[in-house]
Amino acid sequence: MKRKTVQGWAGASLTLLLGSSILLSGCGASAATDKESKSDGGLEVKELRYQGGVGSATFPELAEDLGYLAPLKLKFVGNTISGPQDIQATVTGDTDFGGAFNGAIVKLIAAKAPIKAVIGYYGVDDNTWTGYYVLDGSPIKTARDLIGKRIAVNTLGAHHEFVIKEYLHRAGLTPEEIKKVTLVVVPPVTSEQTLRANQIDAAALGGVLRDKALERGGIHPLFTDQELFGNFSAGSYVLTDKFIAHNPNAARKFVEATAKAIEWARNTPREEVVARYVQIIEKRGRKEDASTVKLWKSTGVAGKGGLIADKEFDTWINWLINEGELQKGDYKAADLYTNAFNPYLNEK
Structure with missing residues (x-):
């Protein structure tokens, strides 16, 4: 990756x-x-x-x-x-x-x-979790669609990277394919804007930043950390x-x-x-x-x-x-x- x-x-x-x-x-x-x-x-x-x-x-x-x-x-x-x-x-x-x-x-x-x-x-x-969001109408529908794409995260070596890689593993991607998914460090407060501007293909959004983004509409989660780990x-x-x-x-x-x-x-x-x-x-x-x-x-x-x-x-x-x-x-x-x-x- x-x-x-x-x-x-x-x-x-x-x-x-x-x-x-x-x-x-x-x-x-x-x-x-x-x-x-x-x-x-x-x-x-x-x-x-x-x-x-x-x-x-x-x-x-x-x-x-x-x-x-x-x-x-x-x-x-x-x-x-x-x-x-x-x-x-x-x-x-x-x-x-x-x-x-x-x-x-x-x-x-x-x-x-x-x-x-x-x-x-x-x-x-049930109330506090992180979703990994794409724009409505995005061609990204599955984990395999993330190959060659960019995902915004707040930092590396932490929660988002582990969750993303686990999602890709569970979907059957090989280590070589996972390396083709690029993580881009973006401040959480600008992740939504970066996604809507098509500067990245997916974004990790949690808590109040997720809720505010959902109020504006036009995005949906590809997966969530709660779905993976409870x-x-x-x-x-x-x-x-x-x-x-x-x-x-x-x-x-x-x-x-x-x-x-x-x-x-x-x-x-x-x-x-x-x-x-x-x-x-x-x-x-x-x-x-x-x-x-x-x-x-x-x-x-x-x-x-x-x-x-x-x-x-x-x-x-x-x-x-x-x-x-x-x-x-x-x-x-x-x-x-x-x-x-x-x-x-x-x-x-």
């Missing part, structure tokens, strides 16, 4: 990334290594650095707004649209936590990144092993607060959740459009409070084994995540 981007998971680049992370973790002035900083309540750090998303609110941001995270505070360092980039930033010490598709986490750990998944934060359910938590937040070892109380506080925020969003009337998200976006004063969060429908998270299940990593471990990127027995799900900090562990 072709990839039209400078981003990716090239071995040499990842080797350099991990090499730089060793230097940064050894001498960087990050929250994870500031042993002098002590927070109230026995917390080892006062703030957690993170990346956000334009026009959206994350569960840690919701946790802070609801007061669950206090006395810890979040420190915004920038926005990202890429899960792999987000967890790479955590490895290099530029942030204290990051989130990505579980398959991307497996790949980064397999490249010897010292991270562990600690809580699920997004997924697929309901499941798809991605997790990660912390580095070093952060957990040096800041166990802060790690626990982060997971507990995020877990409570997930459950608040799951059990609170939708209108109230949406209003809170809009309030968060407007209050931070970044001149963002908050209209997309008004179409929010559900958390998409399968486990209570973001509890992670073995199957949510086993699926992608087995997928990578079948792809020839891992050997059988290299990893088991329990090695890649922990629910130890989650307050809902004993309620599952």
Whole structure:
């Protein structure tokens, strides 16, 4: 499968990334290594650095707004649209936590990144899923019709790439044929426009961006991730092993607060959740459009409070084994995540 981007998971680049992370973790002035900083309540750090998303609110941001995270505070360092980039930033010490598709986490750990998944934060359910859309009237009707075509995705090495390749595999395409399907990195907010302008042949659209596109009409899904995999938590937040070892109380506080925020969003009337998200976006004063969060429908998270299940990593471990990127027995799900900090562990 072709990839039209400078981003990716090239071995040499990842080797350099991990090499730089060793230097940064050894001498960087990050929250994870500031042993002098002590927070109230026995917390080892006062703030957690993170990346956000334009026009959206994350569960840690919701946790802070609801007061669950206090006395810890979040420190915004920038926005990202890429899960792999987000967890790479955590490895290099530029942030204290990051989130990505579980398959991307497996790949980064397999490249010897010292991270562990600690809580699920997004997924697929009856209200929250991603479709892979084509224009009405498009000649693309089946997986085989995608050979030689271009599909817009938000990043490579993550959720969309795994789902697309699984769809093509299940349809019987050979590895050589799959390589002829080109993935083009396009910011999610412009994917619909790019599709309608015939600059690409199909586009991954999920959540509020999908719903807004469907309101305008003229598109339909070729397939969806829910059709392929059912309901499941798809991605997790990660912390580095070093952060957990040096800041166990802060790690626990982060997971507990995020877990409570997930459950608040799951059990609170939708209108109230949406209003809170809009309030968060407007209050931070970044001149963002908050209209997309008004179409929010559900958390998409399968486990209570973001509890992670073995199957949510086993699926992608087995997928990578079948792809020839891992050997059988290299990893088991329990090695890649922990629910130890989650307050809902004993309620599952």
